[in-house]
Amino acid sequence: MIEIQNVRKSFGALEVLKGIDLTVHNGEVLTIIGGSGSGKSTLLTCINGLEPIDSGRILVDGTEVHARSTDLNKLRQKIGIVFQQWNAFPHLTVLENVMLAPRKVKGMSKPDAEAMAVKQLEHVGLGDKLSVYPSRLSGGQQQRMAIARALAMSPKYMLFDEVTSALDPMLVGEVLDTLRLLASDGMTMICVTHEMKFAREVSDRVAFFHQGVMAEIAPPAELFGAPKSPDLQKFLAATA
Numbered sequence: 001m002i003e004i005q006n007v008r009k010s011f012g013a014l015e016v017l018k019g020i021d022l023t024v025h026n027g028e029v030l031t032i033i034g035g036s037g038s039g040k041s042t043l044l045t046c047i048n049g050l051e052p053i054d055s056g057r058i059l060v061d062g063t064e065v066h067a068r069s070t071d072l073n074k075l076r077q078k079i080g081i082v083f084q085q086w087n088a089f090p091h092l093t094v095l096e097n098v099m100l101a102p103r104k105v106k107g108m109s110k111p112d113a114e115a116m117a118v119k120q121l122e123h124v125g126l127g128d129k130l131s132v133y134p135s136r137l138s139g140g141q142q143q144r145m146a147i148a149r150a151l152a153m154s155p156k157y158m159l160f161d162e163v164t165s166a167l168d169p170m171l172v173g174e175v176l177d178t179l180r181l182l183a184s185d186g187m188t189m190i191c192v193t194h195e196m197k198f199a200r201e202v203s204d205r206v207a208f209f210h211q212g213v214m215a216e217i218a219p220p221a222e223l224f225g226a227p228k229s230p231d232l233q234k235f236l237a238a239t240a
């Protein structure tokens with residue numbers, strides 16, 4: 001599981017995470033909602049050790065992410081992360097792009113990496129795009145390739161940061177369907193999203209971030225049905 005204990009983080013004078021406490025259990029789908037600048041992306045980058053924290057602890061399966069002794073490269077193999085946009089290597093095919101990390105980071109043999117990449121690309125519905133170059137893919141297909149690329153490392157946890165925000169409305173659905181599929185496979189996921197319908201349908205719990213504070217966390221029926229804090233009420237009214 002992922003345990004976040006009283007995590008604080010500032011950029012200069014700006015405190016972006018003001019003591020976050022949160023445990024994500026194995027098999028759980030947690031979505032994080034909240035306004036721009038509330039600290040959602042920062043939290044995700046702290047979880048996989050891309051950003052240092054000022055105080056508190058983050059434990060992934062009991063390993064403290066920010067401890068000096070922690071092998072971050074090893075830890076990160078457990079935690080796949082997909083951002084709004086991922087720039088694939090343009091001179092490599094879709095298959096080659098997805099094979100790269102298993103080859104380089106995990107030292108997988110070429111046939112094993114290829115088998116894994118094909119499996120994951122088929123899983124996200126790109127089985128017919130293996131030999132295509134990334135520039136030929138639609139935005140939605142590119143995001144599904146990015147998801148396949150993360151899955152090819154066999155992560156135990158997946159973090160998604162607004163993976164549909166840069167997409168044409170028409171293409172959002174296919175990417176959300178891929179996330180739904182992963183959730184139904186039992187993947188442990190943290191999804192930062194603006195898609196409230198998706199959050200309502202897929203999450204075990206939804207967390208609302210406001211100005212660096214996790215202002216509310218509850219199962220979706222409760223959080224959306226009976227929001228407690230005025231800030232969440234305002235946020236939901238604005239996104240409705």
Ligand code: ADP
Nearest residue numbers: 011014016034035036037038039040041042043
């Ligand atoms: P969200 O993802 O909720 O929109 P972020 O976590 O990206 O919010 O950002 C929270 C705040 O931290 C914002 O005010 C943002 O400008 C600031 N911030 C994020 N990353 C950096 C950085 N690397 N350097 C300085 N300020 C940053």
Ligand code: MG
Nearest residue numbers: 040041042161
């Ligand atoms: Mg963000």
